[in-house]
Amino acid sequence: MTSQDFSGKSVLVTGAGKGIGRAVAIMLASRGAKVVALSRSEADLKSLEAEIGSRSIAVDLSDAAATREAAIAAMPVDYLVNCAGTTTLDSFVDVSAEDFDHLMAVNTRAPMIVSQEYARSRIGMNAAGSIVNVSSASATTGFADHAAYCASKGALDAMSRVMANELGRKGIRVNCVNPTITLTDMARKAWSDPEKAAPMMARMPLGRFIETDEVAEVVLFLLSERAAMVNGISMPVDSGFAIN
Known part of the structure; x- marks a missing residue:
């Protein structure tokens, strides 16, 4: 298999x-994969299903019990991409405990729960696998x-390294984009607004x-056997932003 x-x-x-x-789901489908799509929005899932024939599961990933139930229902699958995320815009002194908890639930706890059920399924079948967690330069x-968002993505990167260490010994690779x-x-x-964008563009x-497809291409590479010895990395897809 290639990417x-x-x-x-x-x-x-x-x-x-x-x-x-x-973008990841559409690209995977275009390359022969059967996609199981999770999203909070049933309308978005129906639109995607009409486009690529995906199997849909609607779930609020801030709900731990519902997330685990959805993950169990999705199994078995060969690969996993944890891409769901959310953010808020508040200064550090203004971010609320409720918003902080919500971002940690969606951006960090949900990938943990879904990955746990995926890993249990693959280990139970004595099968190798691959997980890609879509993180952020904010990590x-x-x-x-972006205090809560940065914290949640930093935690996702750290957790992914532990996952790569533990699950790699079971033949399951774990990487971040x-x-x-x-x-x-x-x-x-x-x-x-060009004026607003200028400082970041610099x-x-x-x-x-x-572009979303440029991130998707890297996700598919890391999922695939072309990345068979790539495990535990956080790969920037950032135009070189990280070097500035």
């Missing part, structure tokens, strides 16, 4: 309704007004923000 061919493989993608998750950068500003529909609107050596 171009996922024929006969099944992949669970969380956050598949929008943005990077949707290692102190973006102002860490994009910076990625042009989802929401991001295109948020960064459409930190992009390649001179532009990232």
Whole structure:
């Protein structure tokens, strides 16, 4: 199998309704995979299902019990992409405990729960596997007004390294992809003002923000057997943002 061919493989993608998750799901389907799509929005899932024939499971990933139930229902699958995420915009002194807990639940605890059920399924079948967690450049950068988001993504990176260490011994690789500003529909609107975008663009050596398909390509590579000896990394997809 190459990164171009996922024929006969099944992949669970969380956050598949929008943005990077949707791009990942569509690209996987275009390369032969059977996609199991998790999203909070039933409308988004129905739209994706109509486009690629995915199997849909609607779930609020901030609910731990519902997340575990959905993950169990999705099994067995060959691969897992944890892509769902959320954010808030608050200064450090203003972020509420409720918002902090919500971001940790969706961005860190949900990937843990889904990955636990995936790992149990693969280990139970004595089968190898691959997990890609979609993290963020925020995991290692102190973006102002993103305290809870940065904390949740930093925790996801740290947890992924532990997962890679423990699950790698069972034949399950775990890696992160860490994009910076990625042009989802929401991001295109948020960064459409050139004056607002200029300070961030100045930190992009390649001179532009990232397209969702460019993140998806890296996700598929890390899932695939072409990355058979890649385990425990956090790969920037960021135009060189991390070197500034």
